[in-house]
Amino acid sequence: SGGGVGGLTVALALSKHQDIEIDVYEAASQFTEIGAGVGIWPRGWAILQDLGLHEDLMTVGHALPTDEYVSAFVLRKSDQVVGLEFHDILSKGHLIRFHRAHFHGVLLKHLPSTCRTHCSKRLKTYKQPDIGPIQLYFQDGSTASCDVLIGADGVKSVVRTCMLQEQADEAARRGDLEMSQSILSCIEPVWSGFVAYRTLISSDKLRKQAPNHRALTTPTQYLGKDAYILVYPVSKGESINFVGFCFDPNHENTTFSGPWVREMTREEVAVPFAEFEPEAKTLIECIDKANLWAIYTVKPLHAMNFRRVTLLGDSAHSMVPSQGAGAGQAIEDACVLAKLLGHKLTNIESVCYALAVYNEIRLPFTKDIAHRSYEQGKLSVFQGIEFDGCNLDDVRARLALLGDRLNKNWDWAWLTTIDDSLQKAILLLENGVPSVPSML
Numbered sequence: 001s002g003g004g005v006g007g008l009t010v011a012l013a014l015s016k017h018q019d020i021e022i023d024v025y026e027a028a029s030q031f032t033e034i035g036a037g038v039g040i041w042p043r044g045w046a047i048l049q050d051l052g053l054h055e056d057l058m059t060v061g062h063a064l065p066t067d068e069y070v071s072a073f074v075l076r077k078s079d080q081v082v083g084l085e086f087h088d089i090l091s092k093g094h095l096i097r098f099h100r101a102h103f104h105g106v107l108l109k110h111l112p113s114t115c116r117t118h119c120s121k122r123l124k125t126y127k128q129p130d131i132g133p134i135q136l137y138f139q140d141g142s143t144a145s146c147d148v149l150i151g152a153d154g155v156k157s158v159v160r161t162c163m164l165q166e167q168a169d170e171a172a173r174r175g176d177l178e179m180s181q182s183i184l185s186c187i188e189p190v191w192s193g194f195v196a197y198r199t200l201i202s203s204d205k206l207r208k209q210a211p212n213h214r215a216l217t218t219p220t221q222y223l224g225k226d227a228y229i230l231v232y233p234v235s236k237g238e239s240i241n242f243v244g245f246c247f248d249p250n251h252e253n254t255t256f257s258g259p260w261v262r263e264m265t266r267e268e269v270a271v272p273f274a275e276f277e278p279e280a281k282t283l284i285e286c287i288d289k290a291n292l293w294a295i296y297t298v299k300p301l302h303a304m305n306f307r308r309v310t311l312l313g314d315s316a317h318s319m320v321p322s323q324g325a326g327a328g329q330a331i332e333d334a335c336v337l338a339k340l341l342g343h344k345l346t347n348i349e350s351v352c353y354a355l356a357v358y359n360e361i362r363l364p365f366t367k368d369i370a371h372r373s374y375e376q377g378k379l380s381v382f383q384g385i386e387f388d389g390c391n392l393d394d395v396r397a398r399l400a401l402l403g404d405r406l407n408k409n410w411d412w413a414w415l416t417t418i419d420d421s422l423q424k425a426i427l428l429l430e431n432g433v434p435s436v437p438s439m440l
Contacts, residue, residue, distance in 0.1 A: 002025075002154060009335075010333070010334035012051055022114070024118065026118065039098070043414075060099065063094035073220060077387075083277035084399070087406070128306075134149050148308050151310065154314045157311065157314075163310075186300070189296040190253045194247050195248075201242050206240060219231065227381060229273065244269060245322070266289065310337070310355045312333040320373045322377035332421075333358075339425060
């Protein structure tokens with residue numbers, strides 16, 4: 001369920017196994033992606049290469065794969081008249097950047113005809129019997145069935161709602177009412193306190209106003225108290241992906257007042273960045289319009305699976321996008337899940353165990369990345385860092401420490417690979433499945 005990055009990637013990965021039939025149900029009337037830019041770190045890029053997508057992706061991507069250390073983002077303290085550059089985040093390999101629609105288009109292009117796709121199919125609920133197929137019920141009144149249901153239906157996931165209710169009912173039957181309530185508390189996503197202003201800026205428009213603006217060539221973050229801007233080129237340099245973040249520390253884990261997504265004028269976007277350096281303001285002056293997104297996250301789950309139902313991507317671990325990790329984590333979920341479901345030992349009788357292994361591998365890792373992403377966002381808006389009353393030397397010293405913290409918090413994205421996780425998953429499947437009795 002779900003035809004976004006995660007849903008299409010797992011469908012494509014599963015299609016490599018001829019004994020697995022695949023149906024993709026998408027709620028929208030056509031397969032499209034909302035949003036502007038998307039970045040893939042080396043961990044995710046290696047998976048896309050294995051799926052045979054790299055050549056087509058490079059025709060629409062920005063930045064070439066490399067094993068060398070490169071500049072990922074230049075960091076500036078920008079909430080002042082004269083900005084101060086203080087750190088260059090060096091990554092082993094590029095963050096390869098795409099227009100989200102172009103990235104999605106490559107996934108669709110490679111999806112084989114054996115994968116049946118269905119649009120305008122918004123799931124209403126499902127029923128999972130002890131024996132026999134899972135029954136799917138859609139809002140248009142139609143039904144379908146499947147042996148395994150993968151919920152890749154985003155932060156507002158219907159699959160998560162139904163699956164966590166199943167988990168909670170099971171906990172209650174065991175007499176663990178406290179666990180039951182804790183599971184139910186994870187159904188609804190919560191507002192992180194962050195909002196994001198997202199748009200694409202025409203490179204030609206920016207170039208006319210500021211011919212040598214660093215954003216035309218250099219991924220940059222303009223940091224400030226309670227707000228920061230992230231920019232990088234996409235679409236072979238034709239556009240600049242612009243994301244402005246604002247943080248309200250008094251409203252973490254609450255509900256956002258108003259629609260989650262709405263259109264914003266350039267003047268509205270400018271308000272939180274009124275005290276930023278001119279270089280940052282020039283970017284805002286080139287905005288035609290933007291969308292405000294309230295950044296909602298999923299509370300840490302007790303498990304990503306229940307019997308023959310599992311979650312993938314944002315439905316399981318929607319996170320603050322401060323490390324550009326959301327799409328990559330969905331791709332990693334898809335990789336591990338497809339390896340387990342496609343394994344020769346996995347069949348209809350043993351599939352619950354395969355999903356338990358998937359949960360054992362992916363749940364702790366994605367929890368850690370979600371935590372790191374939240375921390376990255378808070379550090380980027382100077383939470384817990386004071387500059388008032390500091391002389392320039394003190395400011396530079398504190399910024400140096402901040403740069404090191406941001407770099408170290410992020411280096412998992414280029415210093416690690418998914419290979420160890422895949423090896424561990426296969427070993428667990430072949431030699432001893434983890435004991436997760438409440439989820440089987």
